[in-house]
Every structure is written in structure tokens, then in C-alpha cells.
Amino acid sequence: MKKTKLFLHIGHGKTGTSAIQSALAIASDDLSRQGISYPIQQSLRDRASRLEITSGNWEPTSEASLTDQLLSITNNNQDDAAIILSSESLFWLIPDLIHDKNNWENYIDIHIILAVREIEEMLSSEYQQRVKRHGDAMPLEQFLRARHFVSSHHAKAAEIIELMSQANITNTIINYSQHKRDISELIFKIIGAEQLYPADQMAGAIINRSLSRKELEILITINALYFSRFPWISTRISDALIKSQPKLEAQQCKIARQQLQKVYETNDAYLQTINAFLAPTEQLTSLSNLGEEATQAHSPEQAQKIREEETISVGLIGDTLLQALTNESKRKLSNDTVDAIIELSQSGRVSKTTEVELLEVAKENRPQGQKLAKLLERARKELAQL
Numbered sequence: 001m002k003k004t005k006l007f008l009h010i011g012h013g014k015t016g017t018s019a020i021q022s023a024l025a026i027a028s029d030d031l032s033r034q035g036i037s038y039p040i041q042q043s044l045r046d047r048a049s050r051l052e053i054t055s056g057n058w059e060p061t062s063e064a065s066l067t068d069q070l071l072s073i074t075n076n077n078q079d080d081a082a083i084i085l086s087s088e089s090l091f092w093l094i095p096d097l098i099h100d101k102n103n104w105e106n107y108i109d110i111h112i113i114l115a116v117r118e119i120e121e122m123l124s125s126e127y128q129q130r131v132k133r134h135g136d137a138m139p140l141e142q143f144l145r146a147r148h149f150v151s152s153h154h155a156k157a158a159e160i161i162e163l164m165s166q167a168n169i170t171n172t173i174i175n176y177s178q179h180k181r182d183i184s185e186l187i188f189k190i191i192g193a194e195q196l197y198p199a200d201q202m203a204g205a206i207i208n209r210s211l212s213r214k215e216l217e218i219l220i221t222i223n224a225l226y227f228s229r230f231p232w233i234s235t236r237i238s239d240a241l242i243k244s245q246p247k248l249e250a251q252q253c254k255i256a257r258q259q260l261q262k263v264y265e266t267n268d269a270y271l272q273t274i275n276a277f278l279a280p281t282e283q284l285t286s287l288s289n290l291g292e293e294a295t296q297a298h299s300p301e302q303a304q305k306i307r308e309e310e311t312i313s314v315g316l317i318g319d320t321l322l323q324a325l326t327n328e329s330k331r332k333l334s335n336d337t338v339d340a341i342i343e344l345s346q347s348g349r350v351s352k353t354t355e356v357e358l359l360e361v362a363k364e365n366r367p368q369g370q371k372l373a374k375l376l377e378r379a380r381k382e383l384a385q386l
Contacts, residue, residue, distance in 0.1 A: 015115035135227035210250035
């Protein structure tokens with residue numbers, strides 16, 4: 001019995017999956033003509049082709065196991081084509097699929113494509129995602145402690161790699177940190193369709209960028225103030241920022257040296273497992289080769305560009321927040337909320353710029369406040385002296 005060739009691009013998360021899925025959607029007709037099926041609903045294909053955020057061309061279902069779903073997909077493969085499925089959800093289900101190999105190995109020839117990432121970058125992106133999409137307001141240090149410094153993605157990647165090796169399953173592992181600019185092209189090369197990569201449409205494409213440090217700081221403050229009342233606020237603001245400035249340069253969240261050492265110590269076994277299956281020049285940083293922190297210095301031109309981008313972002317955040325709260329609440333902020341804003345502005349946990357911005361919001365909602373007016377005047381003077 002001839003087996004169906006099935007490529008499973010499983011992520012993991014924050015390794016360029018949205019861009020890869022856009023490229024596959026754009027090229028799906030050309031791929032089909034070459035005997036490679038990328039099955040996807042027309043509406044999802046259109047969204048991905050417009051470089052919008054999607055979850056790929058496969059979604060989990062509680063009604064059937066992954067094995068049953070894959071067998072169904074291959075059984076409906078009328079053209080005897082190779083199939084490629086791309087979804088971050090697959091990442092967490094692959095161990096069960098491997099354990100179930102006896103039920104599919106006579107029908108499907110699986111090739112798993114897995115991307116991994118430097119652990120500092122991964123934790124930074126995961127933290128940002130929590131702030132952007134889930135309304136988190138905790139500091140990065142608290143985020144790491146809450147997870148006991150474990151990177152769940154690296155732990156699961158190490159498990160998957162060991163299982164693939166033991167089960168003799170064909171796979172390709174990519175260090176995304178070294179291939180951020182060409183990972184989509186690498187995927188096309190792996191599936192044997194390098195010449196079909198839609199280079200013109202994907203040139204310079206950035207989908208679901210990370211936030212800048214200024215944007216992240218403000219969004220954390222907004223989450224702390226408003227998320228309990230308006231749980232959609234973080235997503236709405238981050239989407240507005242990404243749509244308005246898709247190519248703004250983001251900065252990786254800075255992990256304190258002591259905590260960074262703890263991260264590498266805690267995850268060293270996972271990193272060693274991953275590195276054992278990567279070429280020496282492609283390996284991730286681990287405890288054994290952890291170097292001193294590099295100091296990043298910005299040129300005057302870069303610093304000016306960052307300031308200009310921050311100004312645009314701050315204005316956009318203010319406009320989006322005002323519009324959102326006006327549409328939802330149809331009234332001014334409550335006294336309790338204004339008190340909370342003032343308290344946060346004076347807590348010493350925000351920058352001087354953010355303090356001024358918070359006090360300005362409070363003043364708009366309490367225009368007669370004499371004490372508030374003095375606090376705002378003092379904060380503006382202190383900011384001007386910086």
C-alpha cells in the first residue's frame with residue numbers, strides 16, 4: 001500500500017508561524033499543481049494571503065484523536081498529493097501521535113518540521129503575548145517566578161525530539177533565532193517546492209510583531225487599570241499598534257543577570273537535548289556557553305527613530321483607549337478608577353513620562369482637583385528636566 005506523504009509543520013509558537021502560513025496560503029494553487037496540497041478554507045486562505053494573523057490550516061477537535069484526523073485527511077486525498085499541515089496546536093499533540101504510531105505508520109509517511117528559539121527570546125515573546133492577548137500586568141520577573149523559570153516550549157520540544165528519535169520519524173529542526181529572515185523559504189525547500197516560494201508578496205513581511213519597550217510598559221499599566229472591567233482592552237490596543245506600525249522595531253525584554261542564570265540552569269537538560277540534534281553552528285545558547293551580556297548602544301539616528309516611533313505609539317494608544325472606553329462606558333471614569341490611576345502614578349513603578357500621561361488622564365476626569373493639578377504640574381517640570 002502506497003503511503004501518503006504528510007508534512008507537519010508544528011511551530012512551536014513565536015517562530016514565524018504566521019508568516020510561514022501566509023506564504024503557504026499565497027502559494028497554495030502553485031503547490032497543488034506541483035502535487036503538494038495545502039488544504040485550507042477559502043476565508044482563512046484569503047486572510048493569510050493578506051498577511052493577517054491566522055492559526056494555520058488545521059484546528060484540533062475534541063471529537064477525534066490526532067491520528068484519526070490525519071487518517072481522515074489522507075483518506076480524502078483524491079489526487080494522491082503530498083499534504084502539508086501547519087499549526088502551532090500540533091506542537092502540544094505530537095507526543096500522543098508518536099505513541100500512536102502503530103495505528104498510522106502503514107498509511108502515512110510523516111515528516112515533522114519543528115522550529116526552536118533562543119530561550120531568552122522565547123520567554124520574552126511568550127511574556128509579551130501574555131500582555132498583548134491575555135491582559136497580564138505582572139512584571140517579567142514575576143512571570144518567570146510563576147513558571148519556576150521553566151520554558152514550557154523548550155521542555156516540550158526536547159520531549160518531542162527524543163520521541164521522534166526513538167520512533168525513527170523523519171524530522172527537520174530549525175533554529176529560528178538564526179533563520180528569522182529565511183525560515184519561510186526553508187520550509188518551502190524542505191517540502192521540495194523552493195522555486196514556488198512567493199518572494200515578491202512576502203518581501204519584508206512582518207506579521208504579529210512584538211511590542212517596543214515603551215508600548216509594552218504602557219500596555220501593562222493599562223491592563224492593571226482596566227483589564228478586569230474591559231477584558232478586551234489589551235487585544236484591541238495591541239492590534240491597533242501592530243496594524244498601524246507593523247514594521248516598528250521591537251526590543252527584547254531584558255532579563256536580569258541573576259534570573260537569566262537561573263533560567264539557563266533550570267532548562268539546561270532541555271537545551272542539551274535540543275542541541276544534540278542541531279548542527280554545531282546552529283545550536284542554541286546553553287549553560288555551557290552562556291557569555292557575558294552584550295551592551296546594546298544606539299546611534300543618535302537610531303535613538304531619534306525610536307523616539308519618533310514612541311511618540312506615534314503613545315498617541316495611537318491614547319486614541320484607541322479613549323475611543324474604546326468612550327464606546328463601552330459612555331461615561332467618565334469612576335472616582336475609584338481615577339484614584340487608582342493617581343496612586344499608580346505616584347507608586348514609583350512607572351517612568352516619569354508614564355506618570356505624566358496617567359496624571360493627564362486623571363485630570364481629564366477630575367478637572368477641578370487642586371491637588372491633582374499640582375501633582376501634574378510637578379511631574380511635567382520633572383520630566384522636562386530629564
